[in-house]
Amino acid sequence: DTAVSQTPKYLVTQMGNDKSIKCEQNLGHDTMYWYKQDSKKFLKIMFSYNNKELIINETVPNRFSPKSPDKAHLNLHINSLELGDSAVYFCASSQHSTGSNSPLHFGNGTRLTVT
Amino acid sequence: AQKITQTQPGMFVQEKEAVTLDCTYDTSDPSYGLFWYKQPSSGEMIFLIYQGSYDQQNATEGRYSLNFQKARKSANLVISASQLGDSAMYFCAMSGNQGGKLIFGQGTELSVKP
Numbered sequence: 165d166t167a168v169s170q171t172p173k174y175l176v177t178q179m180g181n182d183k184s185i186k187c188e189q190n191l192g193h194d195t196m197y198w199y200k201q202d203s204k205k206f207l208k209i210m211f212s213y214n215n216k217e218l219i220i221n222e223t224v225p226n227r228f229s230p231k232s233p234d235k236a237h238l239n240l241h242i243n244s245l246e247l248g249d250s251a252v253y254f255c256a257s258s259q260h261s262t263g264s265n266s267p268l269h270f271g272n273g274t275r276l277t278v279t
Numbered sequence: 280a281q282k283i284t285q286t287q288p289g290m291f292v293q294e295k296e297a298v299t300l301d302c303t304y305d306t307s308d309p310s311y312g313l314f315w316y317k318q319p320s321s322g323e324m325i326f327l328i329y330q331g332s333y334d335q336q337n338a339t340e341g342r343y344s345l346n347f348q349k350a351r352k353s354a355n356l357v358i359s360a361s362q363l364g365d366s367a368m369y370f371c372a373m374s375g376n377q378g379g380k381l382i383f384g385q386g387t388e389l390s391v392k393p
Contacts, residue, residue: 267326273323
């Protein structure tokens with residue numbers, strides 16, 4: 165059983181389009197995240213939700229809007245896609261949002277290519 | 280602000296030998312966690328090992344061990360008896376009391392030679 169699953173795995177689209185990436189976790193975790201991995205492999209947090217509430221928003225452009233219908237799901241919608249949005253987007257979850265000992269469990273990533 | 284630094288962009292090791300991947304960190308939080316992840320060429324992020332800032336002993340998980348030197352603010356990953364399947368990108372990460380997020384280093388690409 166996949167613990168953190170995100171779809172689609174690959175997403176190729178043109179500039180200006182709107183797209184969504186879906187994420188679901190079946191670990192019973194309270195907290196979910198979106199990370200962006202750029203072409204140099206650097207991983208940077210974008211958002212974090214705890215029990216459907218936004219707790220971290222790392223100065224991401226307004227074109228990115230996360231939505232958490234319940235604590236097992238965190239979707240990412242991106243409006244007006246730009247070339248610079250091309251990256252691998254990882255969804256992740258952890259047991260707790262506070263404290264320092266909860267590892268993140270990652271999905272397999274969504275490779276977004278904007279042409 | 281928290282910071283994680285991995286100074287080795289790439290490393291080579293002979294199969295069956297041990298290798299150390301360096302990681303240094305900076306934080307003002309008294310309580311924090313240090314993590315290592317492996318990212319093979321297939322792209323997934325695999326959690327390897329965790330060390331808490333108050334843990335007295337170095338963490339070990341199979342062939343992985345974490346050489347934690349708190350005074351030096353270093354958390355190096357040691358992989359013993361390297362295997363070809365260990366070839367991957369390795370990331371050091373740190374957590375604090377900031378909403379559970381992890382801050383990642385730049386990564387080290389490890390290549391294991393037969």
